[in-house]
Amino acid sequence: MSQPILEVDDLTIEFQTGESSITAVSDASFSIEQGEYMGLVGESGCGKSTIAKALLGALDKNGRIVSGKILYEGEEIQDFTEEEFNEKIRWKEIAMIPQASMNSLDPIQPISRKALEIADAHTDLSKSEALDRFKEAFEIVGLQPSRISEYSFQFSGGMRQRAIIALTLFLRPTIVIADEPTTALDVIMQDQVLNYIKKIREETNSSMMMITHDISVVFETCDTMTVMHSGQVAETGPVTDLYDSPTHPYLMLLQDAFPDIRYPNRDLEVIDGYPPELTDKADFCTFVDRCPWAVDECSQTAPRLESVTDRSVSGDGSDSTHKVACIRKDEVPQLNEERKRQGRTTADGGSDEGDLP
Ligand SMILES: Nc1ncnc2c1ncn2[C@@H]1O[C@H](COP(=O)(O)OP(=O)(O)OP(=O)(O)O)[C@@H](O)[C@H]1O
Ligand code: SF4
Ligand SMILES: [Mg+2]
Known part of the structure; x- marks a missing residue:
């Protein structure tokens, strides 16, 4: 068996709420290998999104890792600073499609502007290289590359979700975290987005952590599952x-x-x-x-x-x-x-x- 690309080892996370605290994740462990698609399932509130955010150093302000490790390519990252996460991890190594993100695109700027902002903050790519990559990612998720400069309101809900998936893909991350990527969509759109998620696997080397309530989606899409x-x-x-x-x-x-x-x-x-x-x-x-x-x-x-x-x-x-x-x-x-x-x-x-x- 090869070395996992990501290892979560006895991770415990708590949130401070006023005088008291709640433990959202308790000694959780799992790993993901290069190219693996892992489904993370469990009922509402069991800690799925909390783990996803911790992997990117993006816990809510009142949250903290109490104990345990997160290893990315063998390196401990749980204590990385904001700058280190920005410089080394976010978007280009681990990228996330956040939960309920379908309507998170800024309606007053073209979608390509968001891609340029991300590329500028996290890479040395030139503007034209970044846009070329974004067009490629648009194509992978079944959107016409010529439409990258349109505004989100010009897209349907399913198209907006696919545009967000393209944003997470275009810097060619090693791991994509998809937090409930189909929940807000109707059944036909869900099926379409899942088909594109399968296509991503054929056309990129990314691993995926797919968070969902629906174990049948995991059985259909993933190699491994963590419950x-x-x-x-x-x-x-x-x-x-x-x-x-x-x-x-x-x-x-x-x-x-x-x-x-x-x-x-x-x-x-x-x-x-x-x-x-x-x-x-x-x-x-x-x-x-x-x-x-x-x-x-x-x-x-x-x-x-x-x-x-x-x-x-x-x-x-x-x-x-x-x-x-x-x-x-x-x-x-x-x-x-x-x-x-x-x-x-x-x-x-x-x-x-x-x-x-
Ligand atoms: N910022 C926060 N402050 C206090 N408690 C929080 C915070 N964020 C999450 N929690 C709590 O942590 C627990 C885990 O939440 P989390 O969002 O990770 O669940 P989830 O498994 O993603 O659920 P869902 O399937 O509903 O998205 C829940 O009890 C939740 O109420
Ligand atoms: S038997 Fe049931 S309660 Fe006991 S450890 Fe197993 S799952 Fe938990
Ligand atoms: Mg969640």
Whole structure:
């Protein structure tokens, strides 16, 4: 396995709110390799955008990294100053499509002006080199290069989102962070933007961290996935492993909450309860109040991410990239099978699951 381009290692982030503080991210760890597309998923408020902003040194003013490391190409960047982030990281190494950014373009300046401002602040490119690159990026996202000098109000919502994606791409960053890139779009536009995100992968060497609530988008677009629950990383690894062999109870229940073509007649489930509000780094499993298989120990210690023995692989079965943070990881798959058998067996003894495609 090659050296990860980005490593997040036991990262804890808190926000000061008046007299008190909240811990938004608690000992989170994951990594991304060159060219990898990773989906970061989890319900609202679990810390996804906070991690994304920390990677760019752009936490809100009341936020701070309490402990842990962020390594970019092996170098620790979590303590970089604003100047160092500007000079070494932002836009040309890591670029972000921020959440709800579709309407963030300045309506009174041509889109190309924004590109020139970014190029001027972060590179030595000449004006014409920057504009040529911006035209290339426009083409990748399916916009006519001749339209770079238009104003955002001349574009539809989906086109504006693609123009923002072009802005994040044109300095050829190593990692693109897309924070809910399709959420504000209608279904047709969502599909279109996702298709262009797939095209970016064919035409650039960028890695991507795609943040979304929708695990089906990750299954469709990404190589790997990291699942968070209330500031903690619950499970991480190759998408196929997490799809075929989910191991953390939260991911198991999450999968049952989304449509799955393998089980077309299945009722979608709801995950009851709420995540806890953390005032400190969690020293317990944050899923404990919602987990059907919680035991006393789950409230007494924060589970560490550990390798899963991949049940679908023969040989020694050990897959070091599929990791889960659950103290009952070896029992939970069996317990879930039993739950499904009980829950899905209909009155006449039949099952409501469809055949595997
Ligand atoms: N500036 C801030 N001050 C105080 N609390 C904050 C601040 N920014 C985020 N938080 C809190 O940190 C937690 C994580 O927020 P974050 O925006 O990272 O969640 P998210 O996973 O991106 O959610 P969503 O899917 O809704 O975008 C939440 O509890 C949120 O209320
Ligand atoms: S550690 Fe305990 S509460 Fe947390 S997911 Fe595993 S079994 Fe459930
Ligand atoms: Mg967010």
